[in-house]
Structure formats: C-alpha cells, structure tokens
Amino acid sequence: MKINKKLIALITTGILSISMLTGCSSGGESTSSDSVKKVGITQLVEHPSLDQTKEGFIKALEDNGYKDGENVEIDYQNAQNDNPTSQTIASNFVNDKKDLIYAISTPSAQAAFNATQDIPVLFTAVTDPVEAGLVKSLDNKDGGNVSGTSDFLSIDKTMSLVEKLTPQAKKIAVIYSTSEVNSKVQVDSLKEYAKTKGWEVIEKGISASSEVNQAITSVVGKADVLYVPTDNLVVSSMPIIAKVANENKLPIIASDEGSVTSGALACGGVDYYQLGYKTGEMAVQILKGEKQPSDLAVETMDEPVITMNEDTMKTLGIEKPADIDVKLVKTEN
Structure with missing residues (x-):
C-alpha cells in the first residue's frame, strides 16, 4: 500500500492547529477562573448587629473594586445559632479552597480558626479575641492566618x-x-x-x-x-x-x-456596619496580595x-x- 506523504502532513498540521487552539482556549478559561476570588462568610445567627457587619464588609469590597458575581464570589452561610453547624461551614469553606474566610461572631471565628492554618481568616464582632484563642495579642505580631476587628468597649x-x-x-x-x-x-x-x-x-x-x-x-x-x-x-x-x-x-x-x-x-x-466595613478594608489588602493577616493588628472602635x-x-x-x-x-x- 502506497502512503500519501502529502496527506499525512496535512492531517498532522491540522491536529497540531486544533491542539494549539484548544490549549489557548483552556488557558484563557483558567486565567479567568483564577482571577475570581472566593470569599466565604460564616455567621452564627441572624440579628441586626451581625447582619450590619456583613453589609459593611460587602460594601467595603465593592468600594474597592470587588463586586460579587464579577471578580469575587461570595458564599454566605448562616449557622442558625448552632455551633456544630458553624464547624461544618468552616470545614466546607476549607474544602472549597476559599481565598478568604470572614467569620462573624466568636463561635464562627473559633470554628474557622480550628479548620485551617492556611486560608486567611478575618473575624468581627469578637469581644476578646485573645481570650477566645484567636490571636496571641491585639498587635498580632506573632499572628498566623487570623486577624480582624473587635467590638470591645470598656x-x-x-x-x-x-x-x-x-x-x-x-x-x-x-x-x-x-x-x-x-x-x-x-x-x-x-x-x-x-x-x-x-x-x-x-x-x-x-x-x-x-x-x-x-x-x-x-x-x-x-x-x-x-x-x-x-x-x-x-x-x-x-x-x-x-x-x-x-x-x-x-x-x-x-x-x-x-x-x-x-x-x-x-x-x-459600636457601629457594627462600620466595624464590618473596617474588616472589609482589611480583606481587600489580603485579596490584593498586599498584606497577610499576620501583618494586620486587630482593630477596634474606641467611641461608643x-x-x-x-x-x-x-x-x-x-x-x-x-x-x-x-x-x-x-x-x-
């Protein structure tokens, strides 16, 4: 049987061309996917003050160019005042490889703290983060992957x-x-x-x-x-x-x-909306790669x-x- 070298060359060229196009397309989709940050929000229970911290946090993200559904994917989960559910939410966020976890309340923050040592965790509405075991000190100089804002007032x-x-x-x-x-x-x-x-x-x-x-x-x-x-x-x-x-x-x-x-x-x-907004500004620095949680001291609001x-x-x-x-x-x- 006589082999048509010209035909083989044409087929080979076509395969290579398709392969290159597929590679370019795949690479483009991957880049687009990687540019979308995944943020998990875990909240212990619904009540006005905690809800306000969530609203302030999301607004801070938006004001700094991170809009849900565009370049950030926000996954909000409420534990309905059940601590085991908070732990499940935190574990799911870790398995989903979130880029950042925002924990609203002390139990939610403790659950996130126990679930990961790698993903950045920012907490809010935590009265005493040192006593809660989340950070070693408010200046967070010896901190790991956790920081945030406290609602402590004298x-x-x-x-x-x-x-x-x-x-x-x-x-x-x-x-x-x-x-x-x-x-x-x-x-x-x-x-x-x-x-x-x-x-x-x-x-x-x-x-x-x-x-x-x-x-x-x-x-x-x-x-x-x-x-x-x-x-x-x-x-x-x-x-x-x-x-x-x-x-x-x-x-x-x-x-x-x-x-x-x-x-x-x-x-x-404290103004819980502003407390959440302040935490959102901290999150922006982390999402942009400018800071790590260990670079950020725990912040408070001084005047009631x-x-x-x-x-x-x-x-x-x-x-x-x-x-x-x-x-x-x-x-x-």
Whole structure:
C-alpha cells in the first residue's frame, strides 16, 4: 500500500492547529477562573448587629473594586445559632479552597480558626479575641492566618448610661450564655465595675434560647436594670426579653443598636456596619496580595454610639439626657 506523504502532513498540521487552539482556549478559561476570588462568610445567627457587619464588609469590597458575581464570589452561610453547624461551614469553606474566610461572631471565628492554618481568616464582632484563642495579642505580631476587628468597649462607657438614665439603680441583672467566651469576659468586667459603685449583680446564665423566658421572668421585681452584653444567644432573643422587661418597667441597657431597635431602652455600643466595613478594608489588602493577616493588628472602635428607643422611653417614662449626643430609633417589628 502506497502512503500519501502529502496527506499525512496535512492531517498532522491540522491536529497540531486544533491542539494549539484548544490549549489557548483552556488557558484563557483558567486565567479567568483564577482571577475570581472566593470569599466565604460564616455567621452564627441572624440579628441586626451581625447582619450590619456583613453589609459593611460587602460594601467595603465593592468600594474597592470587588463586586460579587464579577471578580469575587461570595458564599454566605448562616449557622442558625448552632455551633456544630458553624464547624461544618468552616470545614466546607476549607474544602472549597476559599481565598478568604470572614467569620462573624466568636463561635464562627473559633470554628474557622480550628479548620485551617492556611486560608486567611478575618473575624468581627469578637469581644476578646485573645481570650477566645484567636490571636496571641491585639498587635498580632506573632499572628498566623487570623486577624480582624473587635467590638470591645470598656464597660464604664456602657454603665455610664445606667447612672444617667436610672440613677437610683443598685441591682443590675445580666443574662448571658455560659458557653460564649466573650460573654464571660463582659460579665466579669461588669462585676468588677459594680464593686466600685456598690451595686449588686444578679447573674442568670443560660445555655439555650428555650431558657430565655424563664431567665428574664426570674429577674423581674428583683433587679433595677437589666444589662445585655454582646451575647449572640441572648441578643437573638431580644424581642422576647424586651417585651417582658418593658411590660414590667425594667429598663434594659444593651451593648448594640440592634438590641435597642428590638426594644431595649438604650445602648452604648459600636457601629457594627462600620466595624464590618473596617474588616472589609482589611480583606481587600489580603485579596490584593498586599498584606497577610499576620501583618494586620486587630482593630477596634474606641467611641461608643449612644442609641435610645423612643417607644421604650415613653413606656418607661424616661427622657433623653440633655448633656449627651443620642441617636433615637423606634422599635422594629
């Protein structure tokens, strides 16, 4: 059989051409895919303050050129106040090889911290990241793959509202989750501060949302004021707590604006939207390859925003102090 050399040459050339085109096409798709950053957002539970940190974070990304669905893919997951679910979410993010994990709340941050030592993790709404085991120090000089923002405020800035709004108060009740590190830190700070004022602290520790109603009912008639720390379990149940407290003329001094819009009397707390925005700016530096988490100190917001609920003020017969700037809100249904 006679071989047609010319035909073989033509076939070979065609195969090479197709191969080259396929290679170019494949390479182009890979480059496009690699340019899209994958960000996982893990949040313990829905409530206004934590939701605001998420919104602020995403806005910071957008303002710096990272828009979801274009050059960044944001995967938002909510654990519905279940710690094991937080751990599952963190593991899934690691398996999906996210470029960055944004963890909202202490339990979510701890789950991400335990899931990876390689993927950058940024936390927010963590009161004491050192006590929570996330970083060794706030300057983060010995840090690994974790940094973020803290919602810590000195207890005296919140308790000053007790003296201004309920000057006769001597018994301060506090409801908190016994499983949250950040809550224990705040309760300990409250007890130390109370000693300097001669106040009695009535502690009510809970382990599940089903215990909230009994806890608030048990302090009615015994406490002059109810203090609510930045506790995820308690804050997510604020509508129930506020209803019982307001019906029984028990003022609530909270630590976040979301609790005030749920019916608490007042708070001296951080601006959670701005806290999330600040964390988003940190994320931009990491996504651009300019910084690693270990290059970034943990950031805080120094001055509280004083917020009061107009509806609750009327219910309790308490007026806005004339000597402080106050943001007024109404109860959201």
